[in-house]
Amino acid sequence: MRAYADSDYPANHKPDWKVIAGLWPYLAEFRGRVALSVAFLILAKLATVATPVALKYIVDYLDQGREGELLLWIPLVLVLAYGVLRFASTLFSELRDAVFARVAERAMRRVSLRVFRHLHNRELAFHLDRKTGGLARDIERGTTGISFLLRFTLFNIVPTLLEILMVAGVLLAAFNASYVFAILIAVAVYIVFSIVVTEWRTRFVREANARDNQSNSRAIDSLLNYETVKYFNNEQFEADLYDQDLEGWEQARLKNRLSLAALNTGQAFIIGVAMIVMMAMAVREVASGAITLGDFTMINAYLLQLFIPLNALGFVYREIRQSLVNVERLFGLLDEKPAVADAAEAPALVVDKGEVGFHHVYFAYRADRRILQDVDFSIPAGHTLAIVGASGAGKSTLARLLFRFFDVDKGYITIDGQDIREVSQDSLRAAIGVVPQDTVLFNDTLYRNLAYGRPEATEAEVHHAVRQAHLDDFIRSLPEGYDTKVGERGLKLSGGEKQRVAIARVLLKNPPLLILDEATSSLDSISEQAILGALNEVSRQRTTLVIAHRLSTVRDADTILVMDHGQIVESGGHGELLAQNGYYARLWLQQQHSDEEEERT
Incomplete structure (x- = not known):
């Protein structure tokens, strides 16, 4: 796998789902937490599926109570059970997220550090060719994508599929198989539609990302070369170039938005048709006396309970699809071996x-x-x-x-x-100590830039190096002395002053x-x-x-x-x-x- 540049990453490239397998090492570090999170997930879904059952008995008892003696404590117990189940569903879900939070955040930390080290290990040729702005966006989106994949693959797709199976089992046990068939057909049509349309619109998402990288690279490159822009009075020229990139990004985002609207509308239509069909089946059976009013309420609750996460499943699939693209780019970057290696x-x-x-x-x-x-x-x-x-x-x-x-x-x-x-x-x-022709400093204090030659050096050693480099008079003339901020790339210092800083750093490195x-x-x-x-x-x-x-x-x-x-x-x-x-x-x-x-x- 290789990391594509913005210009050569094909719009119809399909992400590699094996990328998800590459996340296992980040889960393996916290096996206990992952197992406990899965246990809380199952408990939350059991409570969720049991909630409509409690609602059915409440409605049935109240309906029957209109014709006979009504014992008040029975519906109160059922209402209490209903409330406890709803609370348990939320409680276990929150416990699941709390336990898993360390796993996701640690994974982002591990990957960010790994990418940072890898980039510093890359050869000079890579850094001469790179586009800093686009690379920064790829890293940002990739690490965020890892967190998304870990959270939502495990805690949205898996729970939703588990809930569908549980609801189908309950409906099959309590009613006839036609409800199960209707649900399975609706779910299958919904999933197929979501996958097909999402595959179609992924190219627009890719294009928007590429345009975003391009415009961000242009902005950063222009701002880093601020003085050159001023020398040639090219502010408007730079603004026009940046606007051209933004125009491409705008068009790509517009296509992305319109295709998203088409996807959401289609998903809502499928859910609406499924709700109409199943509720019509339930109304007919209530009218014929085949099922009770409580059964009708339970079916309605299950449909609402089922299709809400299913609707979210469409969103999650879209986001997982995009996260796969982002993570693939990140892993592709990590897979590129340094040309100069030990x-x-x-x-x-x-x-x-x-x-x-x-x-x-x-x-x-x-x-x-x-x-x-x-x-x-x-x-x-x-x-x-x-x-x-x-x-x-x-x-x-x-x-x-x-x-x-x-x-x-x-x-x-x-x-x-x-x-x-x-x-x-x-x-x-x-x-080896190097005093380069073009000294670039960090956007930090003068002291920190000087001490960079040997970060563990004492303050006295830094001052001695400064005196050797004939920089002490200059520092004394500064109002803030060693605490003076040098600006991005050291732009607040003259060329000669930066050169002296470079010499002092080498003297400190010794x-x-x-x-x-x-x-x-x-x-x-x-x-x-x-x-x-x-x-x-x-x-x-x-x-x-x-x-x-x-x-x-x-x-x-x-x-x-x-x-x-x-x-x-x-x-x-x-x-x-x-x-x-x-x-x-x-x-x-x-x-x-x-x-x-x-x-x-």
Whole structure:
């Protein structure tokens, strides 16, 4: 099973009823509660079915009492029994729901946590392609659908079918078989009609969900890119696109509503015809003296009692049908295996010295577009190696492969001689600190974002990391200091401030290996010099891979590799590469001219 995207999930796809079997593990955790809930369910239905019998005897006794002596205590006892039975029916139903509540809520909790962990285990490519808004809706509807399936499959469909069998048994025992046949025919026609029409209208429900996902994704994407929208005065353009999606959703919802009205009308017609037929049969038998007035009342009570939940059964079937679709999408998402996974019983990475090696590495994001070709180099323990080159040369891809966001197509990467594919991802990433080019912060306080590098760190350790990253003066200038809210994705901070937060977080993590992916790209020249001092401190005693566009930041690196079109074309120290008067020297001259132009401006 695979999770369909909004665009490719076929409207006529039929949900897999085996999905219900997949819910068993969530029931198995509370077998005792489930068994007790079923016991209360049966007791509630027995009380419900017995209620019309008590009503029959009340009516019969009162009817007979008009012709003879009436003992007042007998109808009072019968009325008391009638009231107790009705109360017992409600009491056992409420006890059933109360006992089962823990099962349903725990199932939603378990699934939500499982999905959350699964999404964090997915490879980077999945998150680059995802539509956050639509994915969030799928998760929300799927977890709600699980609760619905657990509650209503067990506590609505099963009880209704049980009640139909009980009522049929009572009518067969008390009257002739024609009532039973009439009920069974009515129930069969009702169920067949409900299933056929519901199958027909499911495509409208699917379409409405797809349109809902699409419009929600559009809204979230637009709001996340609020500044870009403003830069280009495209508020109306975004509103028009959103309205187009909403228009599709509106039309799909309208079809859904109209088809629902047709279904409800048909169900009501079937119930009405069945009531007329059976009541006519009962009236004729009362007139002929074949049954009593109490029997007539009991039959009427059973019909009302039977067709009300049967009408609800139509609604429940529709909702179960939709919940199956939602849960199937959720389980389909869970069934998709991460492209980057740990080997069986993968050991933890052991970092002794911290030597990193890329051994004849080939890699492509797509088969028709090769990114890296036969990249082979090593970083001795405690050394700093810089990768430079034009945009698109494959520099950042090296960092992603080392962090194992992707696996290499050919060749292998080692840390202290250990192939990173053979060790656990958790231990690998715990050993590597990353200062990315684009730092994204959580919508929380500045302190929590800083402490994210090591959540268990003490306040003194966080403050020390802040001082090392030269961020303390900035924090002191804020009215709320460490309690300042940074906004969604850190939008309330400048690029340079976010970069310093990223550096402080890595300092707090204190890993043996370090990746600096254009870590000073958002800083001005003065700030850059201050941060470079901090980064040089951080890099000392650590194996460091520096991805750089600005060559002035890597002059002090032990080794500089120059990349072009996914290949290493030059390597050496800064002075050595300048002396070669090759690709690096040309890049250096170009940047020197650009810096001079900037200074003159």
